[in-house]
Amino acid sequence: MADDGPLKMADVARLAKVSMSTVSRALADNPLIPEDRRREIQRIAAEAGYVINQSARSLRMRKTQTIGVVFPLGHDVGQLISDPFFIEMFGRLADEITTRGYQVLLCRVTDTSDGWLNRIIQSHRQDGLVIVGQSDQHAALNQAAESYHPLVVWGGHLSGQVYCSVGTDNIGGARRAVDHLLGLGRKRIAFLGMLELPEISLRYEGYVRALRAAGIEHDPALVIPAHFSFETAYEAARELIEGGTAFDAIFATSDIIALAAIQALAAAGIDVPGQVSVVGFDDIAIAAQSTPPLTSVQQDLAKGAKTIVDLLFKRMAGEDAPSATLLPKLVVRKSCGGASAA
């Protein structure tokens, strides 16, 4: 066998008494090589335990059989990939991608200094890119999309958007959630979220529209900035509670924020849903299991992931794929009282 390192294609060629070209073609099932000989060479290679070196292959073919999944966490320092929403999305994406025979490369981006996206693209580590969440990088994405096509973003659809995105109808989802709260007779509905993020600002838009449609004065004091981590969200909720502004409902822009709020309310002795109704966003797995079970705007991640990957592969094939919007569904559970309360 080999002297030291693992086998190279040249070794297999020697074993099979043919040239490297022939081995390469045989392993690639190239019909230029007669079928029986192909099988023979494949057998020899397999028996010798030979495996193609992907580094070399990638260089020569300019293809890596790998999809990069990027989480731009620039906006929220310290948010780890352990975040439930990201994690669930990642799992779904991974399933879709591996099913198609590609590898998944995870890129956590913390340094969103100039050209971060270009640095990823030009590294040629992947054949296509999924960006999970726009963060505050709308401009960078737009710019990259001009020259780099195999790129799909999970996030809201923004005006003046060049890149291909897949996301929930944020305005509609928020609208539905707030309408539901209004339907329960709630009038002082707080909004928890970071307006700086495009998706959240769309949800804010839906919130405002719902209030306006109900003829309710929109009180800026009820809009509280809240990051995506449990701890900071908890603080934000406490701020709201102790701020003294009266409120009877909370529309949280993520389930994590909603859960943190519920806990903060409980700590303050405020009953959910008795005194305050709470609605979240995402409908992550824990939502159904919390106490009380959380009403939430469901994003169908399974479908979202499939759509993203479908579009990405179309784009990788050179076709032009348009953005897509998924319809969110309000899942009503006990945390906002009313309808489904036992």
Place this chain on the structure above:
Amino acid sequence: MADDGPLKMADVARLAKVSMSTVSRALADNPLIPEDRRREIQRIAAEAGYVINQSARSLRMRKTQTIGVVFPLGHDVGQLISDPFFIEMFGRLADEITTRGYQVLLCRVTDTSDGWLNRIIQSHRQDGLVIVGQSDQHAALNQAAESYHPLVVWGGHLSGQVYCSVGTDNIGGARRAVDHLLGLGRKRIAFLGMLELPEISLRYEGYVRALRAAGIEHDPALVIPAHFSFETAYEAARELIEGGTAFDAIFATSDIIALAAIQALAAAGIDVPGQVSVVGFDDIAIAAQSTPPLTSVQQDLAKGAKTIVDLLFKRMAGEDAPSATLLPKLVVRKSCGGASAA
């Protein structure tokens, strides 16, 4: 600028009026190049938007700056990476790995035909490998470990094990859980899990020891095979319930199985923890949030992931790192009644 494709190092060399060698060294911060010239070349490269092609670099350096994370799902067809335990573990590993400046490559293995591990190793896509869960691949792992060193496995420590593993003390964890149930006065404790998996069989060992220590006859009718997916576990639990064998507690070998069992019990009108106590294993995030909150043997995944990656990097550096065992902790919640019941 460039004519068509992205810049190559040769282009930068032309721009800076030096040779490629010099550019390469300058970008690598090689002290062979005087500092001021290094900075100058780096500036030119950055301004031109040049990024090193990693495929080429990997080939030449025989290093990819990438760690492969593998999920051998051979034993449980259809188990997706979306499984909560895997997902949480993956997130933790990813955080640890990216923090060290490496990329994470996810490999889902479904085809565990002969040589699957060798195929991954020899592909040279990664500098090191983390295998999450031994599945039924103990032998394959042992064999691979003989020649491939940068490899760490999450799983139980088995006899005759060559590879480096990190895992919970399965026997001790199970023992603690069952002891707790016994302490509550439970005597007919069912065991739900797949004995074919090494980790599970260790937990079974702990289960048996606890019973024996309490002088309780061990009834094989109480041992029910249960896979890791919710649906199949639910079926297994239903089987137990309808089987007619009397039981007053369930030791489930994963939280998913425990939650499925609780739901099956509820459907059969059996009260938890009133009539039957349930204990799970893993203490995943949902466990604390379920109704009733689940008592579970906690695996400290954060610490586990850190340990795995620490050991892996040691091994990549050529050192020899020994296996490690983490001490599990029983987290008592309401699902088994007793102590923490309000």
Place this chain on the structure above:
DNA sequence: CTTGATTTTGCAATCGATTGCGTTAGCGTA
């Protein structure tokens, strides 16, 4: 202005595969 030591720099080989193009082998027909 030499000489020798030292610092900079570049040539060219190398990593391990893929593939365009030209050559050889094989076969049928005249």
Place this chain on the structure above:
DNA sequence: TACGCTAACGCAATCGATTGCAAAATCAAG
């Protein structure tokens, strides 16, 4: 036997970086 045509196959260039080694440049001292 000679010729043409196709099917198989191999040579050598290529992908884009890194690096050992030797050449060139610089500098200090004599």
